[in-house]
Amino acid sequence: MSGVADSGCTIKWHHGPRAELRDLFELAEDSREQLDGYIDLGQVIVALDATGEIVGHLQLIPTSRDDVTEIKSLAVREGFRRRGVGRQLVERAVAECRGNQVGEVTVATAAADIDNLRFYQRCGFRPESVVQDAFTPATGYPPHLSVDGIPVRDSIRFTIALEARSAHTSLGHNDTNETRSRHMVTKGLIVRLEAKAGREDDLAAFLHGALPLVQEEPQTVAWFAVRSAASSFAIVDVFPDDEGRQAHLDGAVAAALVERANELLAESPAIEHVDVLAAKLP
Numbered sequence: 001m002s003g004v005a006d007s008g009c010t011i012k013w014h015h016g017p018r019a020e021l022r023d024l025f026e027l028a029e030d031s032r033e034q035l036d037g038y039i040d041l042g043q044v045i046v047a048l049d050a051t052g053e054i055v056g057h058l059q060l061i062p063t064s065r066d067d068v069t070e071i072k073s074l075a076v077r078e079g080f081r082r083r084g085v086g087r088q089l090v091e092r093a094v095a096e097c098r099g100n101q102v103g104e105v106t107v108a109t110a111a112a113d114i115d116n117l118r119f120y121q122r123c124g125f126r127p128e129s130v131v132q133d134a135f136t137p138a139t140g141y142p143p144h145l146s147v148d149g150i151p152v153r154d155s156i157r158f159t160i161a162l163e164a165r166s167a168h169t170s171l172g173h174n175d176t177n178e179t180r181s182r183h184m185v186t187k188g189l190i191v192r193l194e195a196k197a198g199r200e201d202d203l204a205a206f207l208h209g210a211l212p213l214v215q216e217e218p219q220t221v222a223w224f225a226v227r228s229a230a231s232s233f234a235i236v237d238v239f240p241d242d243e244g245r246q247a248h249l250d251g252a253v254a255a256a257l258v259e260r261a262n263e264l265l266a267e268s269p270a271i272e273h274v275d276v277l278a279a280k281l282p
């Protein structure tokens, strides 16, 4: 973190509509068509200044590879750049991914943008591959884009490996204590579900189907759907902190359960908030 002053910004998950962040997304994307295709995907972390105004964002999306997460969009408002906000957002994203057992974080950026190439490498990312003509009218970009006289044509993909993390591949931190704290879980939920007569298998299927939604939640460190009797089920899950637990309660699985509760459940779910005293995680 040498040379990076404290930005004074707070970094947190964004749970509001994506549309309110569109101008920030547009700072990082010249193609409206491309942006429409991904703005609602994955999860977003935001940076808030002292007044609570959102001054930067970072979008994390899953990829076709289970253990790889992509930084799809990142931007900091012009008046707030070069204060360490961008780096703070990347550090938080990488930490969340590590806490969620992600093996690699990847990001693609225009080869023409030397500042971005520098930024990601200073954050510990390493170049992986080049895609020529990624930014052309055929892919939804305006013609003749350029940065500092370099035509915007090709993209460079960077990655940071998390599994074999060592001091020199980290974001400049010592590995030991930080890594341990990222894996720590302190809060949990035990949610008991009683199926309506005749709807037991449907409830089981619903719980199976919830897994991909949970896999998109970086702060849901471990999640289990269990069956303890023919009609009795439970969800047990753990989180690094209250914020992670709240994000899950505000997330897609809870919303889907509320939507289908009348149809599948004999009674309202019994939700117990618990503190984790000890844990063994993979």
Ligand SMILES: CC(C)(COP(=O)(O)OP(=O)(O)OC[C@H]1O[C@@H](n2cnc3c(N)ncnc32)[C@H](O)[C@@H]1OP(=O)(O)O)[C@@H](O)C(=O)NCCC(=O)NCCS
Pocket (backbone or CB within 6 Å): 002, 003, 004, 005, 027, 028, 073, 074, 075, 076, 077, 080, 081, 082, 083, 084, 085, 086, 087, 088, 108, 109, 110, 116, 118, 119, 122
């Ligand atoms: C790329 C981007 C997100 C970086 O955000 P940022 O908040 O400016 O980044 P940071 O401040 O964390 O780091 C940038 C540099 O400013 C330096 N900096 C930080 N605080 C500083 C300060 N108080 N004074 C001077 N420089 C400072 C950082 O040290 C870093 O340089 P370094 O690597 O030499 O240390 C931002 O430039 C942006 O939004 N660009 C437009 C959108 C875009 O291109 N997004 C990426 C598409 S993939």
